[in-house]
Amino acid sequence: xxxxxxxxxxxxxxxxxxxxxxxxxxxxxxxxxxxxxxxxxxxxxxxxxxxxxxxxxxxxxxxxxxxxxxxxxxxxxxxxxxxxxxxxxxxxxxxxxxxxxxxxxxxxxxxxx
Amino acid sequence: xxxxxxxxxxxxxxxxxxxxxxxxxxxxxxxxxxxxxxxxxxxxxxxxxxxxxxxxxxxxxxxxxxxxxxxxxxxxxxxxxxxxxxxxxxxxxxxxxxxxxxxxxxxxxxxxxxxx
Numbered sequence: 001x002x003x004x005x006x007x008x009x010x011x012x013x014x015x016x017x018x019x020x021x022x023x024x025x026x027x028x029x030x031x032x033x034x035x036x037x038x039x040x041x042x043x044x045x046x047x048x049x050x051x052x053x054x055x056x057x058x059x060x061x062x063x064x065x066x067x068x069x070x071x072x073x074x075x076x077x078x079x080x081x082x083x084x085x086x087x088x089x090x091x092x093x094x095x096x097x098x099x100x101x102x103x104x105x106x107x108x109x110x111x112x113x
Numbered sequence: 114x115x116x117x118x119x120x121x122x123x124x125x126x127x128x129x130x131x132x133x134x135x136x137x138x139x140x141x142x143x144x145x146x147x148x149x150x151x152x153x154x155x156x157x158x159x160x161x162x163x164x165x166x167x168x169x170x171x172x173x174x175x176x177x178x179x180x181x182x183x184x185x186x187x188x189x190x191x192x193x194x195x196x197x198x199x200x201x202x203x204x205x206x207x208x209x210x211x212x213x214x215x216x217x218x219x220x221x222x223x224x225x226x227x228x229x
Contacts, residue, residue, distance in 0.1 A: 031215070032215070034217060034218070036220075041202075041223075041225075042222060042223070043117075043204050043220035043221055043222045043223045044156065044204070044220045045220070046217045046218065046219055046220070049216065049217045089156065091156075093215060097169045098161035098163070098167075098168030098169025099144050099146065099161045099163075099168065099169070099208065099215040099218070100146075100158045100161055100169050100171075101146075101148075101156075101158060101218060102158065103155050103156040103157070104155070105154075105155050106155070
C-alpha cells in the first residue's frame with residue numbers, strides 16, 4: 001500500500017543544535033516533495049520544494065535532501081532557535097493528479113533554550 | 114507579501130445545513146485547492162481546480178461537496194448537507210504555473226467548521 005511517514009515521536013533539541021526530520025514514502029514516485037511548517041490552529045506555511053532531479057536544496061538555515069532510491073527526504077534546521085518550535089509536514093506529489101499533495105502526519109519539533 | 118485569505122475563520126452549523134467556505138487565492142495564481150484537517154490528524158486533499166474545472170478530487174469529495182469560482186477573485190467550497198464528521202479545519206491553497214509544472218502551494222489560515 002502507499003504510505004508517507006514522518007518521525008512519529010516529537011523531537012526535542014537544544015538551541016543551537018541541528019534538527020533533522022525524516023520523511024519516508026513507499027509505493028509512490030513523486031515528481032517533488034514539499035516541506036511545510038504548521039503552528040497550532042494555523043495553516044501550513046511553505047518552506048521548501050525539492051524536485052526529483054535535485055539532490056539538495058537550501059534556504060537560509062534550512063536544507064532538504066531527496067533520495068529517490070531510498071525513497072526518503074531529510075529536512076535539516078541548523079543553528080535551531082526556540083522560534084523554530086512547530087510541527088513540520090512533508091508532502092509529496094503523487095504525479096499526474098492535478099497538483100494533489102499527500103501529507104505526512106508531521107513531526108513536532110521543540111527547541112529548548 | 115501576497116497571501117491566501119479565507120472567511121469565515123470559524124463557522125458553527127447544525128447538521129444537515131449547507132455551508133459555504135470562501136477563499137481569495139493569490140492574484141496571479143491559477144491552481145486552487147481545498148484540503149481539510151480533522152483535529153489531530155493529517156492534512157487531507159479534497160479537490161484541485163484549474164481553468165474553471167475540477168482537475169482532481171478525492172474520495173472524500175462526494176456529491177455533497179462542490180467548488181466554484183464565481184468571479185475573478187473568490188474560490189468557494191460548498192457542503193450541501195453537513196454531517197458531524199465534516200467538522201474539521203478547511204484550508205484553501207493556491208499555486209502558480211511556471212514552466213508548465215506544478216509549484217509550491219500557499220495555504221490560507223483555514224476555516225474551522227464545527228457541525229453540531
